[in-house]
Each structure stands twice: as C-alpha cells, then as structure tokens.
Amino acid sequence: MTDATKPAPRTDLIICPNCDAVFSLARPGHGEKAVCSRCETVLITPRRNAGLQIIALSLSIVILISTAAVFPFLSVDAIGIKNSVSILETALVFSDGPLAVLSLTTAALILFIPLLRVMLCLYVIVPLVRDRAPAPYSADAFRVAEALRPWSMAEVFAIGCAVALIKVSALVHVTFGPAFWLFSVLVMLVVVQENIICRWSVWNALSRPRRS
Template identity: 45%
Template sequence: MDPTMLTACPVCDALHRDQEVPPHRTARCARCGTVLAAPRSGAMTRITMLAATALILMIAAVLFPFLELSAQGLSQRASVLDAVLAFSTGLMAPLSLAVAFLIVLLPAARYLAILYALAPMALGWHPARHAIAAFRWAERIKPWAMAEIFIIGVAVALVKVAGLARVELGPAFWAFAALVVVTIIKDNYICRPTVWKTLEERSRS
C-alpha cells in the first residue's frame, strides 16, 4: 500500500487509511479513540475571523486600562503595558521580558501566523508562500502563548487584593477575558489534520 495513503494516530501510532471525511462527521482511531479528523464546512473562514478578532482584542487589552485600585483616597490606574514596563529595569528586567514575551508577543505572533497561513484559503486563493511553515510555527508556540494563564493569575490576585483596596476592572480586563474565550473557541474549532491536508493539496496545485 502507498504510504501516502496512510495516516497515523498521533497518540498510539496506529495506521489508518487516509480517506475523505464528510463535513460534520468525526473519524476516530480504531485503537484508542483519538479524533483523527473532524472537518466542518466553512472552517477556514471561521478560524480566520476568530484569529482576527483575537488579534484586535489583544491590541485593546494591551493599550486600554486594565484595572484601577483605590485605597485611602489614592487611586492608581494601570494597563498591561504599564505592568510590563514597571519591572523593566534592574533585577526584575528578565521577568518583564518574560511577561511581555509570553503574554503579549507570542500570542499576537501566533494569531498573525494563523491569519497568514489560512486567510488566503478562506478567500478562495492559493496559500501564501511559506504558509505551511507559518502554520507549523503557530502550532509549535501554542504551549508558550499564555494569555489564558495570565487572566487566571489576575483573577487569583484580585481575590486577595479586593480585601485591601477597591478594585475597578477596566475595559482591557474584559478584552483579555473575551480574548481567552475566543482563543479557546478557535483552538477547539481547528481540525488540524484537515488544515494540514488542505494546505498541502492547495500548495501543490
């Protein structure tokens, strides 16, 4: 049998015939039950729109006020950018760079890479040059794009700070919360085997 007509389960490496799966149907591994393909009609368009929405929300989350603390007549408003710059000197500079890199730069770069790889196909065009490499890079940095970890950490911190000062959530907080929801929906909507197959087929045509 031609090896190009086979696909391996990413979990248990069981080999299966590489067949077309109708939209809204699911192909699972016969050995361990892992989902091998779950194509959906209009998936490229939806993924592209969600990635663009996430990128816009990321810009809003960085630029707008994140929260305001008030205690004993004093008030302090801060954005995510202010939090990054607050530790940009001295021994805390590496922490500042890590926050900027993992919470802002990597997620934004991942959204841009997904848009670069999939947006032309969503419009019915051929994939952009190096689209396969861009999507592969976006998948590799996924574990390091930690915007959702940041919002969980902020929620825990707010619980502790709320007893010491009055906390008002700014528009950037809600933009970040919406960003996490959109990112989760986008990642769950991507059928990676289908995306890879589509990229390879359209790159050859």
C-alpha cells in the same frame, strides 16, 4: 537517498500526535470527527465554512489583543490612593531592572506570542479560503504557529489574575477596567478558535494546493 528513490508519502494513513497510534485514514463528514481509539485525541474535525470562521475569529483576536494591551486593566483604591494600569505596563514594570528578562518573557507569553500565532494563522488560512495557492513558506509558518501553541498563555494569565484579585479584594478596592472585559472575551475567542481549526485539514490543503 536521492529524490528519485525516496518512498512516496502515505496518504492513506494518519498518526495520532499524542500517542503515535497509526490508523487507516477515513475522512469524516462535516460536523463529524475522527478520534484516536487509544487516547481519544481528536484527529480530524471538518466543519463547513471553518476557514471563514477562523479568519473572523483571528481578526477579532488581533483587535482585542491590540486594545486590551493599552487600555486600563484594573484600578486599585487603597486608603484613598488610586492607581490604574494596563496589561502592557504591568508586564514591563520591571523592564529596566534585573528582572527585565522575566518582564519581557511575561509580555511575550500573554501578548506577543498569541498575536504572532494569530497573524501566522491568517497568513496560512486566507489564501486557502480564497482557493489560491498557499502563500510562500506557509507550511513553515503553520509549523511555527503550532510550535508556539504551548507558549501562548493568555488563558493562564486570566486564571492567575482571577486568583490574585480574590486574594487582594479584601485589602483594597479593585475596579475592572475595559481591558479586563476585552481580555475575558479574548480568552473565550482563543478557546473557540482552537476548537474550530482542524489541523489535518490545513496540512492536507497545504500539501495539495488547488491552483497556482
């Protein structure tokens, strides 16, 4: 099929990404949202100044990831022996042994993939907020960021740490380092960013650039 015979894309329909239900497109106003009537997945959530909010949150997340990775995460005191460790040191503790792949994968899931997703988001959103044409390969960048979303596991790491600390607190004295609090704020900002961003609005802006 040549380009001349390809059917034009339907801009009057929207498909639920969760259950594949098809609806006539009705754009909600700012502060409202369009929800799938079958599975209640949120389809469109336009917000005023959402782009600026996403940029601010993304920059904050970049700073928090960079600092939380190297600052001490916690200190352990057992029978007079003290030790402190950072998140990056913990993730790479077995990097020289047979568990190197597991260690590198852990570091990627809790640090590098979240950082990559935020950088890709900034690459896509900043030109749109500035009312410029999308950056080269913006659609591919946003598609990669969305594909990596299930593998960004900062929240899972935080929950796992909470469970582990509860179990070991009766055996040793645990002191939270600055990275623990930075990472706690990081997790909250990631959740807020995921709730603010309207993916339909991003794709719509990428498909209809305002000016070159």
